[in-house]
Amino acid sequence: MNLPNPDTDTGTRVIDHLVELRARLLRATAGLLLALLALLPFANRLYAWLATPLLDKLPTGGQLIAVEVASPFFAPLKLAFFGAVMLSMPWLLYQAWAFVASGLYRREKRLALPLLVSSVALFYAGCAFAFYLVLPMVFGFLTKVAPEGVTMMTDINAYLDFVLVIFLAFGASFELPVALVIAAVLGWVTPGQLRESRGYAIVGIFVIAAIITPPDVVSQLMLAIPMCLLYEVGIIATRWVAPADDQAVGP
Template identity: 80%
Template structure:
């Protein structure tokens, strides 16, 4: 009887979790859908603003082109969906947080919420940095190296894909401090080890920047230098939250 009761409690708990998950997913989808519907009427205007970093660097009279028949429809629609995800990201992450938070301890909640907020803020900062600083520099370089007799005519869908990749690359790269803090909290690395590995990390970040960015030195530096600064910020944050060694354990180790 006791086993049956325990089985019933476990089944009820699982069903409750599934119902809660379904509720949170529906709320997330509804929020995303509302944002998308609100942005759709402005999709073409939004794409015009999104293309401005390249249009500002093109020669006078040059413009973007649509190679595929349906590109003028699908490219703005795709951008509107991406913008809706960006706008509703706090809401989407809140739904995920509301689902997992009841199973966390008080200390875990205290640490997880600031990490979540920091992750969202850093991702937005990375995308803004890419749009307002990196993209104008990249397109200025690309238009400057265009050979004589070649007219630069970029497809609107190819441009959108290129910029979205840059956004994701910079947005994810700016998450470096959060990643270091999580590794320190899990005990996989220590702040001292992060400091010791600084030289290797700098080399790795410059190599990564060379792979992600277009082949010009300026844009590579514009990614690598912020990542180096963020690495240092991650070390400082890791020192603040990393578990302190147990004095009794340390004394035992010294005696041994």
Template identity: 80%
Template structure:
């Protein structure tokens, strides 16, 4: 009987997982369907940071025959994925939450909300601040006699990578809080490792950003500030024992 009950519970969990996945896919599909009629306008808006910096007469080009169709479609899908992320995270949360303790729920919800807001903030920072400066630098260093006409697919891939890099980099405070809550590090250790962290941040920024100092600083400086924010947040949310030990080191 115990084995049958266990199999029954497992089957119920699988059905619940299937239901949550289907709901997530349906929600994503609804958002995608709403965005598809505006796919070309979305691409035009996304390309504005580059178009504004191009020399007079230069423009984006489509190297492949089907690029004018697939590039906006690809952008619409990724935009739908980002916009429906709260719904997708809610489905994941609804599946996992029943198995969590009250304290775990109280900690997980703020972490999920913070990670989502930080990812959006990173993408917005990349679009409104980083991309204009990067394209301004690239157009400035373009050799004389070279026409800068970027393929629309290559541009989209470049921008998506920048969005992903900045969106994930802005998750640093959440990552630090999780490490502290798991007991892998303490806020005191994070403060002591501040110098190494800053060096690592600048190395990471040099790797994932275009080869110009401006964009590297635009990623490294916010990440350094977010590292400090992560230390503060981890001290506020860390268990009392770790917080007391951390206070004793001050």
């Protein structure tokens, strides 16, 4: 009678996981490359669209400039890659989900998929909020406070880096409800604790907004106010996942 060899079974499972991981990484990379190839022909148009919040606030005839020789090529290429990551993000997260789903319990699966969908939607919402509301207000403020005789002529690379930082800052900040739900699921916080810590959280939010946004009051407020609202949304969401005995009524 042949008894099963635990070492052999463990080695087989490890190899199977590695093979699946390689397959998921290849699929994720293929999806990213397809998105990049789809966006490359429109890279210049994409950059022109991204520049509209600043160009609309500049005086008539105002424009961006290219300080470096290769900037007109590399700046749109960099933007196309960032756009490809954004476009393929649902596919990339699905590959990650498909890889880890087999090792999750039923309750974890029920929570993980909505959290993934919510995180993608909130990140997109943060970027859209930054592009359509924050950037026009920030550039309107900056063009008005420019000293007399100073003409704002921003380098295309510097502008792209500035906008991408704003996108990442707002996209990541809009993930606050998801972060609170995960913390509640892990047992790190309870809805009651979140309510009791509301004052400290608001102070922390304004400090974070001051650190990760440009040094102007407009962008700081435009980030801090939505984050305070999202903090309240996170408190409500944690009530659905936290045990009933952890939902003590706070102030």
